[in-house]
Each structure stands twice: as structure tokens, then as C-alpha cells.
Amino acid sequence: MRSKRWILVVGVAALAAAIAVAALGSAKAPAAQKAGYKAALVSDVAGFNDNGFNKNQLKGLNRAKSKLGVTAFPIVSHSSSDYQPNYNQAVHDGSQLIIAAGFLLGDTMKQYATQYPNIKFAITDDPVAAVGGLKNEEGITYATQEGGCLVGVLAAKMAQKMGHKVIGVAGGLKIPPVDSYIAGYKYCAAKAVKGTKTVVQYSGDFEDQTKCSAIAQNEIQGQKAQVIFQVAGLCGDGALKEASKLHKWGIGVDADEFSVANRILTSALKKTDVGVYDTIAGAAKGKFKGGQDLLFNLKNNGVGVGKISHKVPKSWIKLMNSYKTQIIKGKLKPPACLKGKGCPKGA
Amino acid sequence: MNTWAARLDNPISARLRDPAASGFLGIVLGAFAAFLAIPPIEARTVTWPILVGIVAAMLGIWTVTRGRRRLGWGAVAAGILGIGLGILATRSSTENLGSTFDATLVAQTLSFATPLVFAAIGGMFSERSGVVNIGLEGMMLMGAFWGVYGADKGGSWVVGLLVAMGVGALLALVYAFFAIHLRADQIVGGTGVNFLAVGITGYFFIDLYHNNPIANGVSLLPNVHLLSGSNFLAQAIGDLNILTWASFALVILAYIVVFKTPIGLRIRACGEHPRAADTVGINVYAIRYGCVVLSGMLAAIGGIYLSEGPQGNGTFLFNMTNGRGFIALAAMIFGNWRPAGAFGAAILFGFSSALALKLQVYSASAATLFQALPYVLTLIAVAGVIGRTVAPVADGKPYVRQ
Numbered sequence: 044m045r046s047k048r049w050i051l052v053v054g055v056a057a058l059a060a061a062i063a064v065a066a067l068g069s070a071k072a073p074a075a076q077k078a079g080y081k082a083a084l085v086s087d088v089a090g091f092n093d094n095g096f097n098k099n100q101l102k103g104l105n106r107a108k109s110k111l112g113v114t115a116f117p118i119v120s121h122s123s124s125d126y127q128p129n130y131n132q133a134v135h136d137g138s139q140l141i142i143a144a145g146f147l148l149g150d151t152m153k154q155y156a157t158q159y160p161n162i163k164f165a166i167t168d169d170p171v172a173a174v175g176g177l178k179n180e181e182g183i184t185y186a187t188q189e190g191g192c193l194v195g196v197l198a199a200k201m202a203q204k205m206g207h208k209v210i211g212v213a214g215g216l217k218i219p220p221v222d223s224y225i226a227g228y229k230y231c232a233a234k235a236v237k238g239t240k241t242v243v244q245y246s247g248d249f250e251d252q253t254k255c256s257a258i259a260q261n262e263i264q265g266q267k268a269q270v271i272f273q274v275a276g277l278c279g280d281g282a283l284k285e286a287s288k289l290h291k292w293g294i295g296v297d298a299d300e301f302s303v304a305n306r307i308l309t310s311a312l313k314k315t316d317v318g319v320y321d322t323i324a325g326a327a328k329g330k331f332k333g334g335q336d337l338l339f340n341l342k343n344n345g346v347g348v349g350k351i352s353h354k355v356p357k358s359w360i361k362l363m364n365s366y367k368t369q370i371i372k373g374k375l376k377p378p379a380c381l382k383g384k385g386c387p388k389g390a
Numbered sequence: 391m392n393t394w395a396a397r398l399d400n401p402i403s404a405r406l407r408d409p410a411a412s413g414f415l416g417i418v419l420g421a422f423a424a425f426l427a428i429p430p431i432e433a434r435t436v437t438w439p440i441l442v443g444i445v446a447a448m449l450g451i452w453t454v455t456r457g458r459r460r461l462g463w464g465a466v467a468a469g470i471l472g473i474g475l476g477i478l479a480t481r482s483s484t485e486n487l488g489s490t491f492d493a494t495l496v497a498q499t500l501s502f503a504t505p506l507v508f509a510a511i512g513g514m515f516s517e518r519s520g521v522v523n524i525g526l527e528g529m530m531l532m533g534a535f536w537g538v539y540g541a542d543k544g545g546s547w548v549v550g551l552l553v554a555m556g557v558g559a560l561l562a563l564v565y566a567f568f569a570i571h572l573r574a575d576q577i578v579g580g581t582g583v584n585f586l587a588v589g590i591t592g593y594f595f596i597d598l599y600h601n602n603p604i605a606n607g608v609s610l611l612p613n614v615h616l617l618s619g620s621n622f623l624a625q626a627i628g629d630l631n632i633l634t635w636a637s638f639a640l641v642i643l644a645y646i647v648v649f650k651t652p653i654g655l656r657i658r659a660c661g662e663h664p665r666a667a668d669t670v671g672i673n674v675y676a677i678r679y680g681c682v683v684l685s686g687m688l689a690a691i692g693g694i695y696l697s698e699g700p701q702g703n704g705t706f707l708f709n710m711t712n713g714r715g716f717i718a719l720a721a722m723i724f725g726n727w728r729p730a731g732a733f734g735a736a737i738l739f740g741f742s743s744a745l746a747l748k749l750q751v752y753s754a755s756a757a758t759l760f761q762a763l764p765y766v767l768t769l770i771a772v773a774g775v776i777g778r779t780v781a782p783v784a785d786g787k788p789y790v791r792q
Contacts, residue, residue, distance in 0.1 A: 090708055121708050217757055244750040245757035251712070253701040257498050257747050264625070265489030266751065277707070284703055382755075 080140070080327040082107065083116035083133035084319065085126065087145040089249050090119050093277045095298035096315060100144050100167060103319030111327055126151040134159060140326045142183075142319060143167065146220050149174050156180050163331050165322045167315055168220040170336050178333040181326075183318040186340035187220065188227030189370050190311040192377040193348050194272060194294050195228035196363045197308055197355060199236040201292055202269040208238050211268030213258040213282035214245040215275035219380065221245075224274045224296065224311060227377035231366060242266045243381075245275075252281025259285035259293075270294060270308060283307060292352075299349035310349030317345055342371050409453045413461030416449035420468025427479035428491045430622070434484075439476025443469045467770075482752065490748045493625030498747075500627075500634050501701065503740030505530065505692035507637040509718030510725065510732040511644050512688030517727060518648060519681035520661040520674075522786040524580025525565050526689045527715025528587030529558045533690025534697040535591040538608060538706045539598065541698055547609045554694040555687045561587065562686020566679050573788035588709050595706060608704030611695065633695050637733075640688075644729040657681060661782035664789040674789050689715065720768070726779045742767045 084104045086097045101117055108115040116136050118129045126148055133141045134155070143152045143166040153174045156164040164180045171182035198210045210232055214221050229241040242262050246254035255275050259282035262268040271286040272294040273279025280303050283293035287304040295303060295310030318339050325331060339345020351360065369375035423443035426433045433439065450465025479487060509526045516523040533554040540553030565583045568574040614635055617628035648654040656677055659667035664674045696714070697706045717739055725731025742764035749760045 092708075214754075214757075217755065242751070243754040244747060245754060246747070247757060247761045250707050250710070252703055252705060253502070253696070253699075254743075254747065256701040257501075257744060260494050260498070261489070261748055261751075264494050265492055265748070277705070280705075281701055281703065285701070 079112045079114055080323070081114045081116070081136065081138045082140040082142065082323045082326070083118055083136065083138035084142045084144055085118045085129045085133060085148060086120050087143075087147045087249075088120055088122055088125075089276055090121060091117065093249070095296065095300070096276055096313070097144050099298055099314070099316040100142070100319045103316035104142075104323070106316065106320050107323040107327075111324060113323055113327060120148075123147065130155045134162065139163060140165065140323060140331075142322060143169075144315075145169075146218055152180075153177075163326055163333070165326075167318060171334055176334055180334065181322065181332055182336035183315075183322055184336050184338050185220075185313050185315070185318065185346050186223075186338065186379070187311070187313055187346055188223045188230075188377040188379045189341045190313065190346040190348060191224040191227030191272075192231035192370065192375075193363050193366060194309055194311045195230070195232035196235040196366055197351070197359055198228070198270040198272060198292075198294060199232035199239040200359045200362070201308060201355075202239060203236045205269040205291075207267045207269055208236060209240045209242060209266060209268045210270045210272070211259070211262035211266065212241065212243045213255045213262070213271055213273045213275050213279050214243060215249045215278055216247060217245050221274045222381045223379040224272075226379060226381050228272055228311075229381075230377045235362065235366075242268055246278050248278050249276040251278050252284075254281070255279050256281035256285040258282060260289070263289050263291050272296070272311070273300075280304075295349065301350040301352075307352060308355065309351040312347045312349050314339065314345050314347070341367060409456035409458040410461060412449050412456075413453035413458050413465050416446045416453060416462075416465025417468045419443075419446035419449065420465060420470075420472040422446075423469065423472030424475035424479065427476040429488055432484070432487065433476075434480055436477050436480050439480070440473050443473035443476065445469075446472060486751050489751055490745075493622045495741075495744055495748060496626035497630065498744035499737060499741040500630060501699070501740070502743045503736045504631065504634045504637050504699070505695040505714055506718045506721055506736035506739055507641065507733055508633070508692030508695070509689040509715055510722040510736055511640055511729055512685035512692070513719055513722045514644065514648075514725075514727055514729060514732055515657070515681045515688070516685035517722070517785050518661045518782055519657045519678045520664060520782060520784040520787065520789065521566070521569050521678050521682050522576040522580065523562075523565070523682065523685050524577055524719065525561070525583030525587075525715075526580075526685070526718055527711055527713070528580075528584035529561055529686045529689035530693030530696070530715045530718075531584075531587045531591050531709065531711045532561050533558045533693025534710055535595060535706050537690070537694030538697045538704055539594075541609050541704070545609060547611050547698060550609070550698055551611070551691070551694060554690040558686040558688075558690025558693070559683045560686075562683045562689075563679075565686070566682035569682070570675055570678050570788065573790070576786050576788075584715070591706075592708055595708065599706075608698070610700065610702075610704055611698045613700055631695070631700050633691065633699065636691075641729045641733045648729065658782070660789075661784055664784050664787075668789075668791060674791070678789070689718075692718065723779055723781075724768070727782060738767060739764055 084100055089097055091097050091101045104115045104117055107113045120126055120129055130151055140163045146168045149169050152164050152166050156177050156179055160179055165183055167183045169182055170184055171180050174180055202208050202210050212225050225243055232239045244258045246258055248254050255278040259271045270292045271282050273282045274296050283304045286293040287306040292306050292308045293304055294308050297313045300310045301307050419442055423439045426438050447466045447469030450462045454462030509530055513523050513526050536557040537550040537554035541547050541550030568579045569576050611631055611633055613629050613631050615629055617624035656672050660674050660677045668674050696702050696710055721735035722732045724735040746760040746763045750757050
């Protein structure tokens with residue numbers, strides 16, 4: 044058969060090409076590996092190129108590598124079916140600490156933490172109680188409602204100035220770390236300007252910009268929102284760009300997104316790099332707090348506010364800072380969840 | 391031609407006695423019952439939706455007694471659904487209704503549908519000629535990546551579009567070689583193409599862009615500014631993307647080519663009975679190669695809309711097509727391998743995606759539930775309204791010249 048010979052030729056050629064690529068790739072890999080503490084970071088489905096959440100954690104890991112001499116294994120996931128193989132790889136590489144880059148990895152982490160009691164596990168955005176509360180687990184939690192609160196103050200003032208007291212949110216999935224941002228935002232917006240209404244929609248996606256851009260359009264044109272706070276990662280960048288296009292304002296999330304579009308009010312920061320770095324540093328020094336949570340908040344500068352547009356008057360920033368002091372002093376406690384069990388009424 | 395002429399000659403009453411026509415009318419009326427209660431008509435009493443819905447259901451029952459059971463029950467269901475939705479709509483606040491069913495719903499529907507239309511029409515050409523093209527997904531993905539690459543390096547979206555089409559055609563050519571010349575299994579081959587595209591785009595995305603989002607300021611596919619202002623038409627179609635308009639033209643063009651030209655007849659002959667086509671001197675291989683390559687080009691245009699379209703903002707993401715190629719394939723089958731049918735199906739998918747986001751004004755907590763809407767609508771439409779679709783007879787069967 045002539046055609047079979049063809050397949051053979053093509054197959055051999057492909058194999059040769061694959062081997063060549065693999066050889067080139069391995070030649071590039073760093074030759075000298077320092078012996079030291081081994082820490083792995085497994086990304087969630089968005090990968091490490093998401094402009095914020097995962098990318099910042101990778102920064103934290105890399106800082107630990109250069110400052111502490113830790114051997115770092117960043118492992119990318121592209122879909123939820125990658126989580127298990129990635130954990131297998133992390134275990135196989137001999138990692139002593141494996142950090143899950145987000146809430147979405149909770150189930151996988153719980154399973155491996157049970158299976159490997161001698162390896163330490165940590166997870167961004169999830170309290171240890173939610174992943175089994177084991178002795179070899181640590182939760183890296185952020186009081187994002189505090190950052191959400193501060194940007195909510197600016198959003199409410201801006202909406203009031205623009206004539207409609209409506210502010211919007213483009214959320215990703217409806218999960219606790221997303222809702223905590225929204226809850227703080229909503230609570231403080233209504234506190235700063237009486238009668239401010241917050242409209243919320245979820246895209247069900249952290250990547251597809253089309254969906255978040257449609258949400259921004261819906262909230263601005265349909266519900267008269269003047270400011271859109273994106274809590275949807277890369278998807279949300281679509282919302283920020285759409286808000287700018289429609290001459291409204293956008294607020295970034297997790298990282299400083301000031302340069303994503305031209306009308307960015309500010310960003311609510313979650314310094315996931317600090318969290319990852321501190322966790323690795325603690326574990327490497329033998330100060331791993333098994334079964335407990337690390338909390339990053341305004342007080343220890345784990346959350347905060349990014350670059351603020353020059354269109355924002357000084358008096359608003361002053362007002363925002365007064366909220367900040369109240370929160371740090373413990374006088375103001377923005378809720379961390381929207382409606383439901385264990386949530387104060389009105390949140 | 392004869393049947394069309396005969397149908398037009400009949401008086402309307404005679405056409406209504408045809409159970410197929412009455413069943414279809416019932417379904418349309420059922421949809422109309424719900425439509426009455428939403429803007430721009432927005433009846434605030436339940437009477438009208440109920441009346442129209444009952445008429446629809448009665449037409450459906452009559453159709454069932456005349457033997458067209460599937461269509462009849464479809465009409466009954468449409469009538470009942472129409473009444474239900476109509477009542478729900480009259481009970482919700484006009485403010486919420488207004489922000490759900492507004493002009494942007496039209497614009498967003500078209501925007502969500504555009505990539506699907508291109509890929510579905512591409513798939514139709516391929517399958518009409520007798521080659522199943524599961525690889526649409528991969529060809530879209532190639533278009534999405536190389537389109538941005540072309541626009542980034544070439545400095546213009548035109549370059550991006552041309553590069554995307556070229557790369558889509560190239561991948562399709564590889565697939566065609568396996569499917570037509572080597573007579574490989576087309577499902578397996580197409581799946582291979584999809585994985586190949588994920589690998590190639592993923593590798594080059596890391597190699598060329600170091601896995602970073604492509605910088606702002608890439609030349610994007612422009613929108614066509616027809617009308618401006620805040621009236622319904624201007625908001626609905628005043629600012630659509632150039633590819634959205636092109637997709638409308640493509641549907642008409644595809645219809646004319648496939649059903650009204652000699653080349654279209656040859657394509658269909660290759661898909662229905664390649665041996666007969668070969669006997670009368672049609673080069674089956676050439677036609678099939680041409681159609682598969684064309685499908686690759688069209689799918690790649692659909693793909694570039696995702697990354698370079700108005701909402702893509704010039705961003706490429708790993709595996710960003712995310713199953714849209716398969717949805718396009720479904721739209722084509724759902725549309726019974728016809729351009730207008732595929733277009734209608736793509737619009738339905740687009741509409742339900744847009745509506746799913748809009749419905750959240752009623753309950754943001756139910757967002758996840760609403761996001762299942764496109765799939766539920768599809769199931770209803772496929773099972774209830776369309777029924778059995780008929781593929782080209784030789785679809786998916788490699789042809790051996792004797």
C-alpha cells in the first residue's frame with residue numbers, strides 16, 4: 044500500500060521534529076539546581092498570563108527563589124483536568140510545599156493533603172477549614188472586602204457626580220473570593236453616598252472578555268451604572284475596556300490595572316505575591332502554621348488600592364482614607380459575603 | 391421548482407389545511423405569545439399572551455390529529471411555553487423588562503453569533519462535498535492566534551485577516567490530505583487537527599509572546615458606524631463589526647453558490663454520490679480539496695473574530711475557542727446543512743448566550759443556572775422542532791477512484 048508508506052514517512056518526520064524540539068527545550072533548562080527548600084505553585088485554569096491573580100503569585104514564587112534560594116516549580120494548569128496531573132508532578136518533583144493558586148483547586152488539594160501527610164500544602168483564597176482543616180494545610184486568606192470597600196467609596200462618589208447613583212460589578216464565577224470583594228464594595232458605597240445602588244452580574248468565566256464586555260454594556264446601558272468594578276480576572280478586562288468605550292469608569296482588580304484602559308478610576312489590590320512569598324518564607328524557616336490561616340488585610344498591607352486617576356478630587360481620597368483608618372482600627376467591618384448563611388443582614 | 395410553483399399557486403386557505411403549515415404557524419404563534427409581553431409591544435395584561443397561546447396550542451392539537459405528531463406537539467409546547475413566559479413577563483417590573491429586552495440584546499446576539507456563522511458555513515461546504523470536518527475548532531483557534539500575530543507584526547487588521555485565512559487554509563490542506571488522499575478516518579483525523587492546533591498555538595504563544603497577553607494597541611477589526619444616537623436601530627445595528635456584516639453577505643453568497651450555480655451542484659453531487667459525479671467527469675478529489683480548504687479559511691475568519699473582534703481587544707488566550715468550533719458544527723447540523731439554517735441556529739446560540747447574561751437583572755445568584763440556557767434551548771429546538779436532520783449521503787466516506 045502506497046498510502047501506508049506515506050503515513051510512515053510523515054510519522055517518522057513528526058517524531059524526529061518532536062525529538063529535536065524536546066532536545067532544544069531541555070538544553071535551555073537551567074543546568075545548576077540549588078539544593079534547598081522545594082516549593083511548587085500550581086496555577087488555576089487561567090494560567091500564569093492572566094494580568095493579575097496568578098501572575099502575581101508567580102512573582103511571589105520567583106521572589107522566594109531569588110531571595111531565599113528556594114527551588115521553585117511553577118506549574119501551569121489550563122483546565123480543571125490538569126489539576127491532578129499537576130499535583131502528581133509537584134509531588135514527583137519532591138516539593139516540600141505545594142501552593143494552590145486559588146479556590147478552584149481546593150478539592151484537588153484536599154485529596155493530596157490527605158494522601159501525603161508529610162508534604163505541606165497551602166491554598167490562596169480559601170480558609171483551611173474549607174479544605175479539610177488538616178495539620179499539613181495552611182490557608183492564605185485575604186480580607187478583600189476591605190479593598191473592595193475602599194474602591195466602593197470612590198465609585199459611589201463618582202457615580203453621584205455623574206448624575207446616577209448606580210454602580211456596577213462584573214463578577215466572574217459566583218464563589219466566595221469574588222463575592223467578598225463585591226460585598227465590601229456594595230457596603231461602603233452605600234455608606235459613603237446614601238442611596239447608591241449596586242448592580243451585580245456574573246459572567247461565569249475568568250477568561251472570555253466577550254462576556255464581561257457584554258455585562259458592562261448591560262449594566263451601563265440597561266441599568267445606568269456609572270462605574271464598573273471588575274472581579275473576573277482576564278474576562279473583566281473586557282468590562283474595563285467597554286466601560287471606557289462608553290465614557291464611564293472602570294475599577295481593576297487583584298493587580299494594578301491602571302493601564303488596561305484609559306478610564307480607570309483605580310484598582311482593588313490583592314497582594315497575592317506577598318501571600319505566596321510569606322508562606323514560603325515561613326515554611327522554609329520551619330514556621331509553617333499547620334491547620335491555621337494566614338490573614339492578609341489592610342493592616343498588614345496585604346490588600347489595598349492601586350494607582351488612582353488624577354480626575355479623583357483630593358477630598359474623595361481623604362474620605363477613602365478615613366474609611367481605611369476606621370477599618371484598620373477595627374471600627375468598621377465590611378461584610379465578607381453577600382446574602383445567605385452567616386452574613387449580616389443588608390449585606 | 392415545481393413544488394414551489396404549486397405551493398405559490400394554492401390559495402392561503404388550502405395551504406393552511408396542510409398540517410405542516412399549521413403546525414409551523416402554531417410554533418410561530420407560541421413564540422409570538424411570549425413576544426407580546428416584552429418590549430417593544432409590552433402588553434401589561436395577561437389576556438393577549440393567553441389568547442394567542444391557546445390558539446397556538448389548538449393549532450398544534452389539530453396538527454397532531456392530522457398525523458404530523460412531532461410538529462403538532464411542538465406547537466402545543468410552544469403555546470404553553472408562550473403563555474407561561476407571557477405571564478411571567480407581565481408580572482415582572484417594566485424596568486427590568488426594559489433592561490433585559492433592549493436594543494443591545496440584538497447587538498450582543500449578533501456579536502456572539504458571528505464567529506459561529508463563519509465556522510458553520512465553512513463546515514457546511516466541507517460536508518456538502520462529503521468530508522466531515524470535526525477540525526473546525528482547531529482551524530478557528532489557528533485563526534485566532536495567527537490573526538493577532540499578523541495584525542501585531544503587520545501593523546494592520548487586514549494583514550491579520552489574510553494571515554489567519556492563509557494559516558486556516560494550510561491546516562485544512564493538511565487535514566484534507568489525510569482525509570481525502572490517505573482516506574484516514576475523518577473523526578479521528580479532525581480530532582487530531584484540534585489537538586495539533588492547541589499545541590501549535592500554545593507553543594508559539596509562549597515562544598513569541600512569552601505567555602504574556604499581547605500588548606494594547608494592536609489594530610483591531612473595525613466596526614461599521616452606520617447610525618449613531620440612542621434610538622433602537624442605532625443601538626441594535628448602528629455599530630456592528632465589519633465581520634458581522636460580512637457574515638450576513640456570506641450566508642446569501644453561500645446559498646447562491648451551493649444551490650444556484652453549477653459549481654454548487656458539483657459540490658453537492660460529490661457529497662451525495664461521488665461515484666456518479668466521477669462518472670460524469672467531475673474531479674471529486676479537486677472539489678473536496680477545494681471545499682475543505684475553504685472551510686478552513688472560513689473557520690479561521692470566525693476564529694480571528696474572537697481575538698481581534700470588538701470584544702476580543704487583540705488578546706489571545708490558550709485554547710480560547712473553548713468549544714465554539716463544536717457549537718458551530720452543531721449549528722450546521724441543526725440547520726440541516728443549509729446556509730440559512732446554519733445562520734438561524736448560530737443566531738439562536740448567540741441569542742441565548744446574550745440573554746443568559748441579561749437575565750441576571752432578575753437574580754444574580756441564579757447566574758449559573760441561566761448559563762445553561764443555550765444548551766437547554768438547543769435541546770428543545772433539536773428534539774422538538776427540527777426532528778431528524780438528513781446529512782449528505784456520502785458525508786464522511788472517503789472516495790476511492792476506480
